[in-house]
Amino acid sequence: MARGIQDPAIQMDIDCQVDLFENGVFYKSLTLDTPAILSGTISTQGYLDFPVDSSVVLSEGKEYTVKVNYPGFETVTATDTKPNTVKIKELSWRSFNGEWPEWFFDTPAYRISLMGETRKGDPLIEITVVIDDPPDTENFYRMGLNHVALSSTYLDRDSRMQYAVYSDPDPPYMKYSYKSKAHRYSGSMKGYTWAPITQWITWELLWSDKSFNGRSHAFKIIAPPPGDGAYYVVSLYSLSYDYYNYMIDRWKYYKVSDDPFSEPIRLHSNTSNGCGIFAMYSVDKDTLQF
Known part of the structure; x- marks a missing residue:
């Protein structure tokens, strides 16, 4: 039976690795915000938070992939392309x-x-x-x-x-x-x-x-x-x-x-x-x- 990473039965730790790729090329590893886990509310405690800092610039028209590696689980991947901005005329x-x-x-x-x-x-x-x-x-x-x-x-x-x-x-x-x-x-x-x-x-x-x-x-x-x-x-x-x-x-x-x-x-x-x-x-x- 599959379980989500946020399942309460899973002991949360800091061994989760989140990597970001741009057009298939490694771009940056995201850093776990440990204090956010410890200070969260009842509804958010236990969730792993990987904020994106100001050094990460996502460009329009490029494809981005995020890969999440967590011990005991298969690697989860997802891909999307940042759309071009349609201007207000x-x-x-x-x-x-x-x-x-x-x-x-x-x-x-x-x-x-x-x-x-x-x-x-x-x-x-x-x-x-x-x-x-x-x-x-x-x-x-x-x-x-x-x-x-x-x-x-x-x-x-x-x-x-x-x-x-x-x-x-x-x-x-x-x-x-x-x-x-x-x-x-x-x-x-x-x-x-x-x-x-x-x-x-x-x-x-x-x-x-x-x-x-x-x-x-x-x-x-x-x-x-x-x-x-x-x-x-x-x-x-x-x-x-x-x-x-x-x-x-x-x-x-x-x-x-x-x-x-x-x-x-x-x-x-x-x-x-x-x-x-x-x-x-x-x-x-x-x-x-x-």
């Missing part, structure tokens, strides 16, 4: 009063937000992100939105914002945790009491270029107005095939995880001698001033 916005789609009210960001219950006639902005999708290859995307302000009573100085779309009532997404150095001030609204937080969880949408491959395309998202003295930073992620398909399978799992009669979801994996994911992305950012 145009970025614009318009303000309007409208209604949030129902999907938005299920997001964790809304449930901890200071927004009221109003669903119609809210002041909103529509952000349009235009790209030139590269031809002759499959391309996959994800988008992130940061709210940045010099000061604020209720929001972080740098917080990850939840956005939504009108084009799809049930859009595929991935869960994303964003850690901010600032924190939200305490307060209360909608019957909740707020404590300072430094980590934001958002549902960030995933796109495939199946319907617009090789053509100019405009992503349209809606978000709350940023407020006086604030601006948005839009991040457009170009995802590898493995990254996108793994996240799509996780999204399918989220949708049926509470249904005991649902069919099992087999998560996409690109590893040999194991099950897991080693995936890459590139990102382009632009600032939206108001």
Whole structure:
């Protein structure tokens, strides 16, 4: 019977070796972060952590392979290619009063937000992100939105914002945790009491270029107005095939995880001698001033 390296029954030690290869040539051995193992929480203690330091530069268009050697197990390998960055060609916005789609009210960001219950006639902005999708290859995307302000009573100085779309009532997404150095001030609204937080969880949408491959395309998202003295930073992620398909399978799992009669979801994996994911992305950012 196969067991994961993180299986509690396995005595963890420091004999695990992780090597990184670039286009088939040895690049670097990653160093085990022993203090991270000892100081982890109950949910993370025992996991081996091999952080990548600033000397490791991953280049677009190159293939990278990670090999994990652990005593008593077969070598686990996984390979992915860092995608080329698709640039944001145009970025614009318009303000309007409208209604949030129902999907938005299920997001964790809304449930901890200071927004009221109003669903119609809210002041909103529509952000349009235009790209030139590269031809002759499959391309996959994800988008992130940061709210940045010099000061604020209720929001972080740098917080990850939840956005939504009108084009799809049930859009595929991935869960994303964003850690901010600032924190939200305490307060209360909608019957909740707020404590300072430094980590934001958002549902960030995933796109495939199946319907617009090789053509100019405009992503349209809606978000709350940023407020006086604030601006948005839009991040457009170009995802590898493995990254996108793994996240799509996780999204399918989220949708049926509470249904005991649902069919099992087999998560996409690109590893040999194991099950897991080693995936890459590139990102382009632009600032939206108001």
